[in-house]
Amino acid sequence: MISDLTSLRRALAAAGITPASVVPAASADRREEAEIHLAQLVEGDRVEALPIGDPVGWPGPVAFLDGVQHSEVVGYAGSSPIVVASAAAAVRERTDRVLATRVMRRRDLAIGRRAALDAAGPALDALERVELSDADPPHPIRELAQAGAALDDARGALEVAVGVAYRGGSSAWLVVDGSLAESPVWARDPRMVGVAKSHSSLPFDGADLESYLRLPVGYRSPIFAPASRRLAPVRAWAVRLWPWEGKDLLHGLIRVEVAPASGTPETADRISRWLMAERAPISAPDPRWDRMLYGIRSVEEFLRATA
Amino acid sequence: MSAPPIGRVVATELKPSTPHQFYFWTATESAVGIGAIVRVDHPGRTVYGVVTDGMAYADLASPLHAVIGAEGDPAAAAHEPTSRTEVRLFLAAVLRQIPEEPLQPVPLGAVHLASDADVELALRMDAYTRSERPTGIPVGVYALGGHESPVLLDADFLLGPEAAHLNITGVSGLATKTSAVEFLLSSIFQTFPSHRGSIAAVCFNVKGPDLCFLDQPGEISERDHALYDKLGLAAEPLTSARYFAPFKADGVNLNTLRTHEALQHNTEPLVWGLREVLDYAEVVMNRDDIDAKADAFIDFLAERVVGREFTDELLRGKPFRVESFADLEEFFRAIFDFMEAMGRGGEVWRTHHIATIRKVRNRLGNISTRAKGLVIDDGAPNDLPWGKFDDRTVYVVDVAGVDPLAQDLVFARCVSKLREHLERRDLGVDHVVVFVDELNKYAPADGPDTYVRKMLLDLAERGRYLGLVLFSAQQFRSQVQRRIVGNAGTSVFGRMDMDELATPAYATLSPAIKIKLATLPKGELMLRHPHFTQPIFARFPRPAMLSGREGVERFPPGAELPFADAVARQLKQLDRRVATDAVRALVEGRQELDVRRALALTRRTRPDDVLAFFTAKLGRRVGGEVVTARSTIRPVPSGVDPYQ
Numbered sequence: 001m002i003s004d005l006t007s008l009r010r011a012l013a014a015a016g017i018t019p020a021s022v023v024p025a026a027s028a029d030r031r032e033e034a035e036i037h038l039a040q041l042v043e044g045d046r047v048e049a050l051p052i053g054d055p056v057g058w059p060g061p062v063a064f065l066d067g068v069q070h071s072e073v074v075g076y077a078g079s080s081p082i083v084v085a086s087a088a089a090a091v092r093e094r095t096d097r098v099l100a101t102r103v104m105r106r107r108d109l110a111i112g113r114r115a116a117l118d119a120a121g122p123a124l125d126a127l128e129r130v131e132l133s134d135a136d137p138p139h140p141i142r143e144l145a146q147a148g149a150a151l152d153d154a155r156g157a158l159e160v161a162v163g164v165a166y167r168g169g170s171s172a173w174l175v176v177d178g179s180l181a182e183s184p185v186w187a188r189d190p191r192m193v194g195v196a197k198s199h200s201s202l203p204f205d206g207a208d209l210e211s212y213l214r215l216p217v218g219y220r221s222p223i224f225a226p227a228s229r230r231l232a233p234v235r236a237w238a239v240r241l242w243p244w245e246g247k248d249l250l251h252g253l254i255r256v257e258v259a260p261a262s263g264t265p266e267t268a269d270r271i272s273r274w275l276m277a278e279r280a281p282i283s284a285p286d287p288r289w290d291r292m293l294y295g296i297r298s299v300e301e302f303l304r305a306t307a
Numbered sequence: 308m309s310a311p312p313i314g315r316v317v318a319t320e321l322k323p324s325t326p327h328q329f330y331f332w333t334a335t336e337s338a339v340g341i342g343a344i345v346r347v348d349h350p351g352r353t354v355y356g357v358v359t360d361g362m363a364y365a366d367l368a369s370p371l372h373a374v375i376g377a378e379g380d381p382a383a384a385a386h387e388p389t390s391r392t393e394v395r396l397f398l399a400a401v402l403r404q405i406p407e408e409p410l411q412p413v414p415l416g417a418v419h420l421a422s423d424a425d426v427e428l429a430l431r432m433d434a435y436t437r438s439e440r441p442t443g444i445p446v447g448v449y450a451l452g453g454h455e456s457p458v459l460l461d462a463d464f465l466l467g468p469e470a471a472h473l474n475i476t477g478v479s480g481l482a483t484k485t486s487a488v489e490f491l492l493s494s495i496f497q498t499f500p501s502h503r504g505s506i507a508a509v510c511f512n513v514k515g516p517d518l519c520f521l522d523q524p525g526e527i528s529e530r531d532h533a534l535y536d537k538l539g540l541a542a543e544p545l546t547s548a549r550y551f552a553p554f555k556a557d558g559v560n561l562n563t564l565r566t567h568e569a570l571q572h573n574t575e576p577l578v579w580g581l582r583e584v585l586d587y588a589e590v591v592m593n594r595d596d597i598d599a600k601a602d603a604f605i606d607f608l609a610e611r612v613v614g615r616e617f618t619d620e621l622l623r624g625k626p627f628r629v630e631s632f633a634d635l636e637e638f639f640r641a642i643f644d645f646m647e648a649m650g651r652g653g654e655v656w657r658t659h660h661i662a663t664i665r666k667v668r669n670r671l672g673n674i675s676t677r678a679k680g681l682v683i684d685d686g687a688p689n690d691l692p693w694g695k696f697d698d699r700t701v702y703v704v705d706v707a708g709v710d711p712l713a714q715d716l717v718f719a720r721c722v723s724k725l726r727e728h729l730e731r732r733d734l735g736v737d738h739v740v741v742f743v744d745e746l747n748k749y750a751p752a753d754g755p756d757t758y759v760r761k762m763l764l765d766l767a768e769r770g771r772y773l774g775l776v777l778f779s780a781q782q783f784r785s786q787v788q789r790r791i792v793g794n795a796g797t798s799v800f801g802r803m804d805m806d807e808l809a810t811p812a813y814a815t816l817s818p819a820i821k822i823k824l825a826t827l828p829k830g831e832l833m834l835r836h837p838h839f840t841q842p843i844f845a846r847f848p849r850p851a852m853l854s855g856r857e858g859v860e861r862f863p864p865g866a867e868l869p870f871a872d873a874v875a876r877q878l879k880q881l882d883r884r885v886a887t888d889a890v891r892a893l894v895e896g897r898q899e900l901d902v903r904r905a906l907a908l909t910r911r912t913r914p915d916d917v918l919a920f921f922t923a924k925l926g927r928r929v930g931g932e933v934v935t936a937r938s939t940i941r942p943v944p945s946g947v948d949p950y951q
Binding site: 057058097098099276280281282284285289294295298 | 377
């Protein structure tokens with residue numbers, strides 16, 4: 001729908017908008033800030049490496065959920081940027097080792113201040129309007145950051161909708177790329193697992209953090225309750241999928257999230273063993289292959305190829 | 308409702324679609340394979356292509372990632388919880404685009420497996436199978452992609468006049484080459500359109516019993532019967548067949564494996580005399596022999612001496628009548644005697660130098676020695692029925708057991724005679740297929756430019772205008788004279804040797820096609836034909852006739868008979884009433900030369916009373932005479948010599 005940005009820019013120019021061409025840095029990937037949000041241990045009283053046992057294949061069908069987004073500045077109305085963006089999310093289910101898409105949704109957005117979007121006229125009619133706040137005076141850099149946040153929210157909402165739609169019709173496990181705390185529905189679902197690759201936000205400090213980050217391969221951290229900065233409480237633990245020595249402290253380290261009701265040591269061990277088995281096939285050539293599950297990458301590849 | 312597509316055309320900057328080729332992907336499980344014919348549908352344009360190469364790859368950037376994922380254990384890779392995404396990408400060469408103009412890159416359309424109708428269009432067979440005067444000759448079925456679609460050659464391009472000749476290449480031992488030619492001859496005889504005239508075939512059997520049983524029905528499977536039905540052909544042998552084979556050195560037993568009693572009715576001797584051989588004396592000359600002087604003397608013999616009365620008072624008082632090699636030797640002897648008598652200055656006779664005369668005499672004499680059994684010193688010849696060829700009849704000349712020189716002589720004379728008669732339009736048929744196996748032996752790429760090679764080249768380059776068509780076979784196409792195979796409008800390839808495929812002649816074939824050719828099963832072949840823009844794979848049914856090996860088992864060759872019995876068998880072929888004992892009694896004590904002469908005359912005349920005619924031609928028996936000691940003059944007693 002917005003694949004022909006050249007035509008769109010021409011139409012905007014005809015409407016008096018000054019065409020532009022830039023991918024906002026904040027929107028090229030998701031915004032993350034390095035910070036510590038202290039979590040509460042719910043298993044033991046200190047962070048230590050717990051062995052999880054031999055890898056075990058995930059029993060029965062399992063599905064993977066991920067979303068992608070892309071945005072581009074297509075013009076300026078005065079000093080206000082107009083951003084067009086796409087967000088898409090999908091669930092691909094694995095049965096007998098073969099992945100197949102079960103649910104997919106997509107949104108094409110035009111993001112900007114109301115006045116800027118109005119100035120664009122009918123050129124943006126085919127896109128869903130997302131209006132930024134007019135409370136502050138125009139500031140192009142701030143507006144780009146706001147547009148990025150709006151797109152993040154749109155993608156997140158899309159992922160939640162897709163996940164809910166899939167789980168509504170299937171009893172299979174659903175592995176989500178990221179945190180379950182995005183949605184109270186997810187956070188309550190006993191057959192959903194969140195796998196976070198990002199460690200910008202760390203749950204411990206001091207010796208606990210050192211133990212957390214220096215987990216050996218095949219070990220997990222104790223279960224903890226992350227500080228609730230999102231919508232819903234979850235239980236989490238870290239698993240080291242690949243040896244990090246000689247590489248990087250975060251190499252092969254994932255944070256696993258489940259519903260609070262599933263936050264037992266037995267469940268944590270079992271899911272950790274399943275996740276260890278998901279190391280192969282590895283997701284290379286993706287640079288995050290040490291933490292990205294192949295099923296998640298498959299969803300990303302599918303969305304990039306089709307969205 | 309049309310079948311769902313099996314693939315989609317895909318084009319990238321690095322792998323674009325062009326007017327001559329395109330890429331398409333399929334599901335990992337599909338019926339597409341190398342050689343499959345596919346159809347691309349796109350609004351306003353339909354493209355037909357044949358798959359020439361295939362690729363498969365996964366989303367791995369490096370094999371190292373697979374090793375890491377499996378932690379170095381190949382067995383563990385099979386137990387990965389998710390199968391890697393894999394693409395099956397095929398490369399297809401365009402066979403035809405509809406519309407033909409403007410010629411454009413292949414569109415990004417849906418790809419379907421070709422149906423029977425698609426195959427007909429893709430191979431442009433509609434031009435000659437759907438016309439008012441169709442000229443299609445079934446050659447096999449295209450049997451890839453789950454379909455079995457008939458493939459037909461255009462008679463105008465297989466048997467002339469547009470193009471002609473067929474060459475078949477393949478490794479030995481699979482019987483594909485011989486079987487393919489046998490099947491194709493059967494197909495031609497059944498389907499060659501009458502509006503294109505009549506047709507016969509002359510096959511040279513050059514090894515073993517290969518072509519010795521074309522007229523005998525063989526067992527074929529149900530599957531082959533189904534193929535015959537699909538092609539609209541009857542599964543039957545070449546019932547109208549005549550066999551010719553030279554004699555063995557004894558002049559009465561045939562030099563062939565087809566000597567079983569049950570096969571005698573259509574097996575005849577091939578016997579030539581001096582007259583038949585003289586015109587082809589060049590065949591036995593090597594490069595050094597061929598000069599103007601030898602030619603002039605041979606021409607002198609042919610025009611002035613052989614077959615007519617020749618008088619030269621200097622040689623002898625009575626005229627010469629040279630009809631046989633024996634007569635010719637007598638003639639040469641007279642010349643040499645005359646020249647010896649002349650002494651100094653006697654080196655030239657009638658402008659011909661004695662060295663030239665001796666050379667020609669030696670070479671011609673060599674023929675009767677090395678081709679003994681084919682060439683007779685005396686007696687009547689028995690030849691192919693020049694001028695009386697029958698429509699849809701195969702004439703097999705079995706030269707498998709004779710000297711290579713004699714084989715060359717047979718090729719040269721038979722093909723030359725065919726050409727002569729076809730030029731005069733008095734052969735009896737309008738087209739003749741000549742089948743020569745082991746072409747690399749008779750027309751090698753390297754080596755001396757022999758008479759036979761020149762003759763085959765002439766046949767390949769000019770035969771189609773006359774209706775003279777060369778079907779040839781060899782193991783290595785690269786070892787055959789290029790112009791001969793290059794003139795073959797239709798080329799057939801069976802299983803090939805990889806070394807052969809590595810030669811430049813096959814550079815246009817993709818590696819996948821080469822691999823397929825190197826592993827082709829028996830009964831499958833690859834075809835090039837002027838109407839097909841790309842090579843096509845086809846399967847043909849087993850010919851409905853006995854193979855050489857089966858034929859020898861079912862009709863074991865008769866034992867070589869004693870002279871008298873062999874004569875009796877030949878006379879019995881003319882008249883079943885002839886008794887062997889009677890012939891034995893007649894032949895007893897006779898000169899073999901006289902018997903052979905009488906037999907040849909009987910065979911040529913085919914009288915009503917064979918035995919009486921044979922007896923008459925044997926002539927009066929000269930009775931034996933016991934020499935008794937005669938009384939002599941008593942010797943003079945020694946010691947009383949009156950002259951001492």
